[in-house]
Amino acid sequence: MRVRRSGSLVILLEGEDLVFHNYLAQSTFLANPQALEIVRAVSDWTDLDALSARFPGYSKGSLQGAISDLATLGALVIEGDEEAEADARFQREWLWGPFAAAFHHATRVGSFMSEASAVEMLQDRAHFTPSPPLYLTNSDPANDISLPVRNEYGEPFATMSRRRTHRAFRQAPLSLLEIADCLLFSMAITAVIEDPEVVDLPLKMTPSGGARNPYEAYVAARRVEGLEPGVYHYSAMERTLGRVGGPPPAFGALLAGQDWADDAAALIFLVANFERTMWKYHDPMAYRVVAVEAGHIGQNIMLTATHHGFLANPTGAMDFEAVEATLGVSGPTKGVLYCLILGRPGPLETQVPA
Numbered sequence: 001m002r003v004r005r006s007g008s009l010v011i012l013l014e015g016e017d018l019v020f021h022n023y024l025a026q027s028t029f030l031a032n033p034q035a036l037e038i039v040r041a042v043s044d045w046t047d048l049d050a051l052s053a054r055f056p057g058y059s060k061g062s063l064q065g066a067i068s069d070l071a072t073l074g075a076l077v078i079e080g081d082e083e084a085e086a087d088a089r090f091q092r093e094w095l096w097g098p099f100a101a102a103f104h105h106a107t108r109v110g111s112f113m114s115e116a117s118a119v120e121m122l123q124d125r126a127h128f129t130p131s132p133p134l135y136l137t138n139s140d141p142a143n144d145i146s147l148p149v150r151n152e153y154g155e156p157f158a159t160m161s162r163r164r165t166h167r168a169f170r171q172a173p174l175s176l177l178e179i180a181d182c183l184l185f186s187m188a189i190t191a192v193i194e195d196p197e198v199v200d201l202p203l204k205m206t207p208s209g210g211a212r213n214p215y216e217a218y219v220a221a222r223r224v225e226g227l228e229p230g231v232y233h234y235s236a237m238e239r240t241l242g243r244v245g246g247p248p249p250a251f252g253a254l255l256a257g258q259d260w261a262d263d264a265a266a267l268i269f270l271v272a273n274f275e276r277t278m279w280k281y282h283d284p285m286a287y288r289v290v291a292v293e294a295g296h297i298g299q300n301i302m303l304t305a306t307h308h309g310f311l312a313n314p315t316g317a318m319d320f321e322a323v324e325a326t327l328g329v330s331g332p333t334k335g336v337l338y339c340l341i342l343g344r345p346g347p348l349e350t351q352v353p354a
């Protein structure tokens with residue numbers, strides 16, 4: 001049996017302690033001196049004999065025990081194990097280094113609060129620490145430049161001005177055309193720049209850093225006329241839906257407990273395929289570029305819905321693992337980043353953002 005240090009291990013100083021954190025395995029544990037010595041020594045595949053020769057002060061039995069504990073905690077991987085495969089694949093495919101990787105994984109963890117506890121928590125926090133201002137004003141009225149005032153918007157500005165997040169749906173279906181329009185105006189490939197030397201670049205109505213087109217859209221449909229409840233992949237080139245799964249779990253469960261989404265008609269998930277962008281840009285700055293693009297796509301979905309008179313609410317809070325399992329998406333360079341919750345507006349009780 002040979003072992004190697006997990007590639008997705010970071011060590012943090014907390015007080016006087018060194019704390020191991022494996023962002024792939026999502027495990028956290030204290031690094032005692034023996035663990036640290038062993039983990040430092042196994043930067044490449046190492047067997048027990050080699051380890052024993054390196055640490056003559058430890059018996060083979062205690063080294064064996066330490067290795068198996070460290071493997072269980074995620075500090076080491078054992079050659080041939082599933083974890084070792086995943087670790088190697090991650091090291092091979094993730095090109096943006098450990099900081100962006102740790103950020104990507106750390107930001108998949110979060111807890112969603114009920115509206116009542118969120119309100120209570122915010123009131124409490126505001127009482128002890130006032131919120132930073134949420135906008136800046138200019139401070140020199142004599143010299144500040146007044147901008148022309150518009151009384152009428154006209155289109156497309158009237159639609160833009162009507163967009164609103166409204167966290168209440170009624171159980172009514174959307175039409176297939178309404179869903180198709182949301183996908184068309186945000187995701188559909190509308191032109192291609194041909195480049196036989198490198199790769200053809202798809203263009204759509206929303207911009208994409210380097211035209212790398214990292215997103216794929218998936219629809220979880222519950223109430224869409226002409227569409228069996230199920231999970232579908234949108235082919236942006238063919239403009240078709242391909243069924244990838246049966247009726248989706250409750251929307252609130254996929255969206256980290258936001259139960260107000262349960263009555264929505266459909267969800268559109270935006271899944272980043274980071275490898276498309278990594279292939280061109282090896283610099284982790286490109287992570288930001290991918291994240292920003294989700295906002296462009298989401299905005300066009302929201303404006304399309306507003307134009308048609310239904311809701312598209314944005315959410316970044318998800319049970320990411322459950323969503324990816326539902327969509328059938330996996331791999332070290334893929335991840336769902338954004339979701340639009342579509343449906344007909346219901347009566348508005350509260351309007352408190354989560």
Ligand SMILES: Cc1cc2nc3c(=O)[nH]c(=O)nc-3n(C[C@H](O)[C@H](O)[C@H](O)COP(=O)(O)O)c2cc1C
Nearest residue numbers: 163164165166167258313314315316317352353354
């Ligand atoms: C990136 C992003 C993530 C959001 N995530 C959530 C969310 O998880 N839950 C939620 O209820 N609203 C979410 N919202 C909606 C905001 O709370 C909402 O946009 C804000 O309250 C302003 O209201 P408006 O959309 O009506 O202008 C999100 C908005 C954005 C832009």
